[in-house]
Amino acid sequence: MSEYFSNIRIGATTIATGLAITLRHFFNAIHRKGDAGIDDADYFKQVDGLCTLQYPREAVPTPALGRYRLYNDIDDCIGCGQCERACPIECITIETIKTTADDLAACGKTSQGQQKRMWVPVFDIDVAKCMTCGICVSVCPTECLVHTPVSDFSEFDVRNMIYHFGNLSNIEAEAKKKKLAEQQAQAAKEKAAAAAAAAASGTAPAPAAKPPADEAGE
Numbered sequence: 001m002s003e004y005f006s007n008i009r010i011g012a013t014t015i016a017t018g019l020a021i022t023l024r025h026f027f028n029a030i031h032r033k034g035d036a037g038i039d040d041a042d043y044f045k046q047v048d049g050l051c052t053l054q055y056p057r058e059a060v061p062t063p064a065l066g067r068y069r070l071y072n073d074i075d076d077c078i079g080c081g082q083c084e085r086a087c088p089i090e091c092i093t094i095e096t097i098k099t100t101a102d103d104l105a106a107c108g109k110t111s112q113g114q115q116k117r118m119w120v121p122v123f124d125i126d127v128a129k130c131m132t133c134g135i136c137v138s139v140c141p142t143e144c145l146v147h148t149p150v151s152d153f154s155e156f157d158v159r160n161m162i163y164h165f166g167n168l169s170n171i172e173a174e175a176k177k178k179k180l181a182e183q184q185a186q187a188a189k190e191k192a193a194a195a196a197a198a199a200a201s202g203t204a205p206a207p208a209a210k211p212p213a214d215e216a217g218e
């Protein structure tokens with residue numbers, strides 16, 4: 001019989017303790033109304049009363065070193081493809097076109113002064129697949145690929161989750177490809193003509209001069 005009443009006492013005490021905790025959080029939440037302290041440095045230590053944020057007016061702050069949505073500053077991208085090769089789930093797609101000599105100035109330099117030698121008509125990141133592991137960011141030689149603090153980028157249509165950073169339109173890319181192909185065909189033709197002339201005169205054609213270190217991308 002005494003055990004029966006003991007169990008009732010323990011049950012009542014447990015319920016009262018739970019209600020007290022709930023009420024404490026409830027009243028603390030009222031005091032917090034309108035200010036969840038999201039700008040406070042010790043935000044994550046403030047647990048009392050922090051029940052529900054009024055999203056999207058309030059949102060959990062992103063930590064300074066957090067890895068969130070990717071962004072590529074295409075003006076600094078040299079189209080090396082290292083990020084694409086490093087991505088473990090293949091969510092980066094890059095297409096490049098070699099720059100012709102007369103287009104180098106138009107292609108421009110990175111903010112660090114490195115001459116760019118590739119047009120990058122396609123630089124797509126499927127952020128719906130991206131697991132924000134950061135490997136692509138760590139291998140980028142120009143540090144143009146970065147994580148941003150943007151953590152909420154949901155979309156109704158998953159196709160909108162593919163982000164395009166390319167620096168040429170389709171029409172421009174086709175024109176660049178055509179120009180490059182023409183120049184390569186012309187160079188091959190001249191090389192063949194030089195070889196034929198050398199063969200006719202009985203002299204070996206002079207070896208092609210090694211391009212300057214900068215031009216060779218060294």
Ligand code: SF4
Pocket residue numbers: 070086087088089090091092125129130131132133134135136137
């Ligand atoms: S963060 Fe990771 S998963 Fe996302 S694109 Fe970069 S390498 Fe791929």
Ligand code: SF4
Pocket residue numbers: 072076077078079080081082083084094139140141142143144145
């Ligand atoms: S690693 Fe960096 S520079 Fe190279 S293609 Fe990727 S984003 Fe561009």
